[in-house]
Amino acid sequence: MRSSLTSANRAGWAFALPGIVLILAFIITPFFLGVGFSLTNQRLISPNATRFVGLENYREMLNIAVVDLQAKTDSAGKTVTDADGQAEFPRLRSITRNPDTPQYHGMQEWFRWVSGDTAHVVIASDVVFWKALLNTCIFVLMVAPIQAAIALGLALLINQKLRGITIFRTIYFMPVVVSIVVVSLLWRFIYSGQNGLLNNMLSFLSFAHFQPVDWLGNPHTALGAIITMSIWQAVGFHMVIWLSGLQTIPPTLYEAAAIEGSSKWQTFRYVTWPGLRHTAVLVLIVITMQAFAIFAQIDVMTKGGPLDSTQTLVFQAVQRGYGMQNIAGGSAISVILFLIVLVISMIQRWLTRER
Amino acid sequence: MADIKLRGLRKSYGAHEVIRGVDIDIADGEFCVFVGPSGCGKSTLLRMIAGLEDISGGTLEIDGERVNDVQPRERGVAMVFQSYAIFPHMSVRENMAFGLTISGASKAEKAEKVQRAAEILQMEHLLDRRPSQLSGGQRQRVAIGRAITRNPSVFLFDEPLSNLDAALRMDMRMQIGKLHKQLGATMIYVTHDQVEAMTLADKIVVLRDGLVMQSGSPMELYHNPANRFVAGFLGAPSMNFLEVEVLEADSENAKVARHSMDPIVVPVRGRKFAPGDTALLGLRPQYVTPSTPDEGVLHGQVSLVERLGSETVVDLAMEDGTSLIAAFSEDKQFERGERIDLAFDPARTHLFHPDE
Numbered sequence: 006m007r008s009s010l011t012s013a014n015r016a017g018w019a020f021a022l023p024g025i026v027l028i029l030a031f032i033i034t035p036f037f038l039g040v041g042f043s044l045t046n047q048r049l050i051s052p053n054a055t056r057f058v059g060l061e062n063y064r065e066m067l068n069i070a071v072v073d074l075q076a077k078t079d080s081a082g083k084t085v086t087d088a089d090g091q092a093e094f095p096r097l098r099s100i101t102r103n104p105d106t107p108q109y110h111g112m113q114e115w116f117r118w119v120s121g122d123t124a125h126v127v128i129a130s131d132v133v134f135w136k137a138l139l140n141t142c143i144f145v146l147m148v149a150p151i152q153a154a155i156a157l158g159l160a161l162l163i164n165q166k167l168r169g170i171t172i173f174r175t176i177y178f179m180p181v182v183v184s185i186v187v188v189s190l191l192w193r194f195i196y197s198g199q200n201g202l203l204n205n206m207l208s209f210l211s212f213a214h215f216q217p218v219d220w221l222g223n224p225h226t227a228l229g230a231i232i233t234m235s236i237w238q239a240v241g242f243h244m245v246i247w248l249s250g251l252q253t254i255p256p257t258l259y260e261a262a263a264i265e266g267s268s269k270w271q272t273f274r275y276v277t278w279p280g281l282r283h284t285a286v287l288v289l290i291v292i293t294m295q296a297f298a299i300f301a302q303i304d305v306m307t308k309g310g311p312l313d314s315t316q317t318l319v320f321q322a323v324q325r326g327y328g329m330q331n332i333a334g335g336s337a338i339s340v341i342l343f344l345i346v347l348v349i350s351m352i353q354r355w356l357t358r359e360r
Numbered sequence: 361m362a363d364i365k366l367r368g369l370r371k372s373y374g375a376h377e378v379i380r381g382v383d384i385d386i387a388d389g390e391f392c393v394f395v396g397p398s399g400c401g402k403s404t405l406l407r408m409i410a411g412l413e414d415i416s417g418g419t420l421e422i423d424g425e426r427v428n429d430v431q432p433r434e435r436g437v438a439m440v441f442q443s444y445a446i447f448p449h450m451s452v453r454e455n456m457a458f459g460l461t462i463s464g465a466s467k468a469e470k471a472e473k474v475q476r477a478a479e480i481l482q483m484e485h486l487l488d489r490r491p492s493q494l495s496g497g498q499r500q501r502v503a504i505g506r507a508i509t510r511n512p513s514v515f516l517f518d519e520p521l522s523n524l525d526a527a528l529r530m531d532m533r534m535q536i537g538k539l540h541k542q543l544g545a546t547m548i549y550v551t552h553d554q555v556e557a558m559t560l561a562d563k564i565v566v567l568r569d570g571l572v573m574q575s576g577s578p579m580e581l582y583h584n585p586a587n588r589f590v591a592g593f594l595g596a597p598s599m600n601f602l603e604v605e606v607l608e609a610d611s612e613n614a615k616v617a618r619h620s621m622d623p624i625v626v627p628v629r630g631r632k633f634a635p636g637d638t639a640l641l642g643l644r645p646q647y648v649t650p651s652t653p654d655e656g657v658l659h660g661q662v663s664l665v666e667r668l669g670s671e672t673v674v675d676l677a678m679e680d681g682t683s684l685i686a687a688f689s690e691d692k693q694f695e696r697g698e699r700i701d702l703a704f705d706p707a708r709t710h711l712f713h714p715d716e
């Protein structure tokens with residue numbers, strides 16, 4: 006059937022044109038360019054011509070292996086130990102520079118674990134990429150459930166008829182409308198190791214027993230600090246989505262439950278939560294996508310450091326592409342991120358499908 | 361089982377008073393119907409009894425206990441809503457067992473009570489369906505089933521049938537009537553529909569603007585309306601009100617007349633009139649009969665005829681321009697524009713003051 010919408014309609018196309026052009030120029034074209042670049046050795050500025058390299062960039066990035074190192078033994082066949090009584094292992098170079106194992110050539114250690122006289126060492130050609138991938142996954146796994154849960158809690162709290170409830174809605178939503186860059190800068194002061202608000206508060210609450218921590222300068226706390234701040238920043242946005250879901254539940258269902266004698270928790274379990282199924286899918290997918298794309302916080306607060314403890318995929322992609330002028334490498338990371346997000350959202354949709 | 365007492369019950373939303381001092385007594389096992397025009401506060405009153413609305417003033421007693429501040433679940437009431445309010449993600453069985461699930465009843469108890477309720481409502485074959493797979497009438501039966509399984513002492517219904525079509529409404533009306541006989545519980549039922557009110561009620565309470573206009577058995581209200589509002593509200597088509605002049609009056613009867621109507625003597629039913637007063641003569645359409653030009657009291661031209669088969673409703677334009685509705689209990693043929701003459705039994709009329 007040809008309706009007036011599907012038939013050629015010049016005015017309609019004319020109105021749509023600016024949008025189509027922008028989407029083509031800034032989303033569709035870059036997407037295909039990115040996929041294309043990732044198969045070449047394209048650099049930002051280079052005197053040499055670009056060459057097609059196939060999957061070389063991906064191979065280089067994803068190349069990972071586990072090698073075993075045997076503890077050193079003395080002439081009597083006893084394990085050599087250091088001052089702490091730990092077994093001593095040969096240096097990794099003995100493998101990565103060994104002409105007998107060319108497949109490990111140029112690879113570096115990511116981490117290792119020791120069992121008895123053997124050290125299992127995970128080595129990768131591109132350790133920073135793997136660190137970024139792991140950090141991103143940790144970030145997503147922490148942020149998605151915690152942010153969704155806190156947002157739901159807030160939504161339940163503000164979904165009440167109380168005087169002045171809009172003030173709370175506004176307060177919780179405020180961080181969302183402030184630029185993430187500004188928020189990140191502010192939180193740098195909060196997390197500051199010298200005179201940061203957080204250190205001061207903890208020290209006050211513990212009667213000065215708390216030893217100040219440089220939250221963003223310590224590899225053990227930096228990622229956690231960024232996760233906390235990110236959860237806080239966007240929680241208001243998801244609260245609003247939950248709230249809209251809550252308001253689609255007919256009030257008579259709550260009244261029916263109240264008359265049937267349902268407690269607060271039972272009402273949540275039997276009325277609210279089942280009514281929020283579709284909202285839950287939406288919130289989880291949106292948070293997951295946003296979390297995978299984390300960039301601004303890292304760029305402003307830590308630049309991936311210290312010791313690569315806050316490297317993330319998007320930050321790596323940008324750093325490689327523009328910082329190191331390696332457009333091909335940055336593109337390859339973007340494509341991998343795209344595939345991960347695609348797979349995860351497909352799994353989420355499948356898990357939450359209508360049965 | 362429980363009786364319900366409302367004493368000076370009031371409800372305001374801000375400065376706006378919606379229920380303005382209501383006294384009602386509902387006996388144990390009685391079927392009480394609240395009727396009244398839209399916005400008169402029927403639902404509000406019912407929800408106050410259920411505990412869904414706070415009570416601003418007065419007292420509410422259920423089974424001799426003041427329950428103004430008691431939680432809904434502790435009042436022993438069940439409620440059926442106009443919009444069904446059944447849980448969309450639960451099967452019919454789970455819906456009906458909801459109250460039992462909440463109170464932690466055993467599986468066997470749930471199964472038994474759901475089975476019994478399903479038998480009463482003739483819906484055993486629907487138990488495993490989801491609400492989305494049910495018709496409106498079936499959904500409402502689920503809601504009623506959910507109320508039954510908890511075995512409450514008071515059932516509250518807020519216009520339970522108004523979303524159903526006419527045939528189904530009648531069917532469900534009879535089911536609810538039967539249910540009341542079977543369970544013997546106290547029931548309060550809110551409706552717009554006169555037929556539901558007249559057929560189901562042991563007691564009808566007519567409300568208007570948050571006040572009780574009259575309460576009593578359906579026939580009492582029909583034959584002895586306390587005021588013009590109740591008289592006009594009950595009965596379909598509604599009562600005619602003709603402006604008349606009082607010629608003579610005593611404590612029993614009054615002689616009234618109007619232009620183009622010969623003087624007649626009608627009962628005053630306790631009201632006081634003086635000669636010269638203007639009054640309203642209430643005349644039910646059903647009590648008007650066709651007559652001859654000589655014997656007829658009212659004369660006019662037919663302006664509209666509605667033939668319903670069992671009944672013929674005629675809109676008569678009288679000489680002075682007022683219109684009168686007459687309902688004849690047979691199928692009668694009238695032409696538009698035809699002149700007809702009508703008579704009525706003066707003893708069956710009501711005389712009201714115009715400002716009632």
Ligand SMILES: Nc1ncnc2c1ncn2[C@@H]1O[C@H](COP(=O)(O)OP(=O)(O)OP(=O)(O)O)[C@@H](O)[C@H]1O
Pocket residue numbers: 373378396397398399400401402403404405552
């Ligand atoms: N939450 C509320 N806030 C303010 N006014 C309200 C509220 N709920 C009801 N009212 C008012 O109270 C009055 C009675 O409402 P109610 O719903 O009880 O009427 P009703 O008799 O059930 O009408 P209907 O037959 O249309 O259902 C109406 O004037 C309505 O506007």
Ligand SMILES: [Mg+2]
Pocket residue numbers: 402403404
């Ligand atoms: Mg109502």
